[in-house]
Amino acid sequence: MRLRVEQKGASGLADYEILEMLLFPGVPRRDTKPQAKALINSFGSLSAVLEAPAAALKEAGVGPACVRLLALMPEIAEKLSTPQTTKRADIGKWDKLLTYCHTAFTGLPAGQLRVLFLDIKNHLLADEPVMDMPDKTTKACVADILKQALAHNASALVTVRLVSDGLSRAQQMQKDIPFVQALLKAAPLLALDVHDHLVMRNGQWLSFRTMGQDEW
Structure with missing residues (x-):
């Protein structure tokens, strides 16, 4: 037997x-x-x-x-x-978002672009890097993000740039503005909210949108 x-x-x-x-x-x-x-x-x-x-x-x-x-x-x-539910990180408040970023992104390569895909309650669905190589256009980068958002059935997202070597946070933000504007223009076509774009280095950050909000 x-x-x-x-x-x-x-x-x-x-x-x-x-x-x-x-x-x-x-x-x-x-x-x-x-x-x-x-x-x-x-x-x-x-x-x-x-x-x-x-x-x-x-x-x-x-x-x-x-x-x-x-x-x-x-x-x-x-x-x-019984379906097993995975507890998702709640980053719906500013302090929770910053805490998550400081914890998750420590030690990652400078210059990397991360995307936090969120559900309708601002719970984290996925945290993924975006390959924005020098020869990759802004349009292609935005298209990749939208494809990933569809795959995760995301309702919103936050993009986070880890400041490139040789740039200040302000310089990095200035460099990223065309990308952020293109993303803000394209995302509504998928009913997708772009909550913010952050640039970060050593625990210090700048926000594309108004800073200090308690919640989105």
């Missing part, structure tokens, strides 16, 4: 054989096939055995260790069938 499981999985087993394997850890030196068949005959099906109260299983001759194991099966099945 072990070989069949290895080759075909549990789908290749009869119900009593699955139950037989579940009973085995509780009575490892005994043939569990007769007990497995008897339980299915008594309760009517494998699912009925797994959902049976502990008292009924004990009355049917199932030992304490096996009772505990069988009782876990429905709970495991329910857990596996």
